Amino acid sequence: MKLTGAETLCESLTRLGVREIFGYPGGAILPVYDALGKSKLHHVLVRHEQGATHMADGYARASGGIGVAMATSGPGATNMVTGIATAMMDSSPVVCITGQVSSKVLGSDAFQEIDITGITMPITKHNVVITKAEDIARTIREAFLIANSGRPGPVLVDITKDAQQASAEFNWEASEPKLPPKRLRNNHDQAEFDRAVEMLNTAKRPIILAGHGIMVSGAMRAFEQFVRAGNYPVAMTLLGIGCFPANDPLNLGMMGMHGEAWVNNAIQEADLLIAVGMRFDDRVTGDLRTYAKSARKIHIEIDRAEINKNVKVDAALVGDAREVLEKLTPHIQTRDHGTWIRHITELKGDSAVRDIQSLPDNGHLYAAHVINDIWKETRGEAIVVTDVGQHQMWEAQYYHHNQPRTLITSGGLGTMGFALPAAIGAKFAKPGSEVWVVVGDGGFQMTMSELATIVQEKISIKIAIINNGYLGMVRQWQEFFYDKRYVATPLVAPDFAALANAFGIRGERITKRAEVVPIIRSARESNETVLIDFRVEQEDSVYPMVAAGASLSDMIRRPNNPLVETATEP
């Protein structure tokens, strides 16, 4: 069967299980769009190519599958850069397809020509230029294979216009991926494994650091069995949230810069860290010289390049989290950590049992209240997509996730503007799920044009803007470290409710605490998208906080203030 390159691309994507493509057309990708129109693939027209990549990313994170974004050459491709880098930093399997000028004029600075594979080399897991129609099927299959195997990541496929237009024989069976043969490494060195088992069985104060890798590996069951076998307390990274139920008594909550104080203190007092699918990011460790000094460390990680990168470990078990955990669990003999767990409970003090809901209404609306109310009203079952900043940390503290892939957030790159488009992608991945956007007034203004995409696609997303009139997290740093010189952080915003109306979306503005629960209920009852502008306390800060580069033990605590700094018991 003869197909054009463009038809081959659409047929290949369909055979690989793709349903939606998030993209934006243009000259160099027009043949593909023409073929798209004749295929069963659903194209979601975005308002900016960055949105397309975030949507594909949100789709991937919510589903565990691959998200596909598409753009034309030149500016279409360069607009994708931020979204690709976001996916790279958080190991999200995204395949980006870009049009490219015809191979005959490559390198001639043709109209809308840009070397996008050169630009994206350091921010993709792999990228490739296709100049021949006959290479398309195999290369797309390879791209999908690379994106979601091992440690996942984004792959960019740049297809010249002549390759899209040319005809070639389509033979799926003959287009099997042909990737270079890789050396098989012996990932399960027995001596290393035995050392890890010995550490597990002799530790008095062990703590697990649970990361995103558990979710990526699909290791939730194996992880739970491992936790139960050793009766280990579990601390979560931001991206690890959801891999182990928040309501499990062994789940302590989030660690790191805005982690719970007792979690950070427990890490500092531990004699064994069991790191699973996490990479000791600086936001997690604080000052490395003072990090968990009395602890030996086991690192379970699929990416060999992460071993000893930031923290020197005593046993490195390189491999898929599920496989390694399943192999380890039968060797666990010691599970008597009652004294240690009681000690951590003492570290919690009374902060864990105070309920912010029971605090008297002092006339102010706090972000924590809003997010905690969304948690209560949705019974913790919604997919929450956050942006980056204060609201993101409050979400991690006050919304308790029991299910994997229900918190979608840009961790590594910290990309403002991520939430709204990523939520659209998540909604396509999980059309039956309730999707909430929790976003600041700053980040929302970066990608709010995607409201039009929501309307055009007739999807239902609940948008909670945590509006404090500042770039809040930067303002907080200015408050703490720059003597309250609020340079470039006060932020004028449009009337978001009116803006929503202009897009054809119901918009509401909330200023009082008593209005929070009713509006959440009303929004949930609606089958349509609702945008709620929560006007919260302007100069509230996220506590506790470990300053950048400071020791994990050295936390800035909330000053004497009736508002609690910590989460409610889930």
Place this chain on the structure above:
Amino acid sequence: MQTLVAYVENKPGVLNRVASLARRLAINIDSLTVGPTENEEIARMTIVAHTDERGAHRLEASLEKLVDVLLAENISTRALLERDLALIKVSADQQNRPHLMELIKVFRARVVDVAPESLIIEVSGTVDKIDGLLEVLRPFGVLEMARTGRISMTRGGDLLQPPPATQSESLETAEAKSK
């Protein structure tokens, strides 16, 4: 200084990926040589990098993450044979020419081009040997020099071969997972 050997796909852009990776990791490359192997689809690189053991591990592991890199290995601590090749154009007149020839003999180098006012000397060996020859040639006037950079091979039965052409991962599983 750390020495790594990498087998890579012999195709355009791979050298760029390898060099770009070292740059991203802030590792300074002292020399990088690349040439085809007996299998023309595979090229072999010798990378000499200004870094410590930890940096070399990071570079090695990161290189192996590149799709086009088949194998990367830090061989710094192993028994190695190392060779560098240099062409050195040195000024030589009638008077000093005999003296020059003597030195060349001592270093087991050879003259590959003779002109009225200069000679081109070819020398191969360890970096130290070539540096040594260069040192004694300097007083005569070194006009030009080209060096290949180091190539290295582990000695004896310590083999470092490209992996066989079989897929390490089940494609069906990975493709199924991607759905």
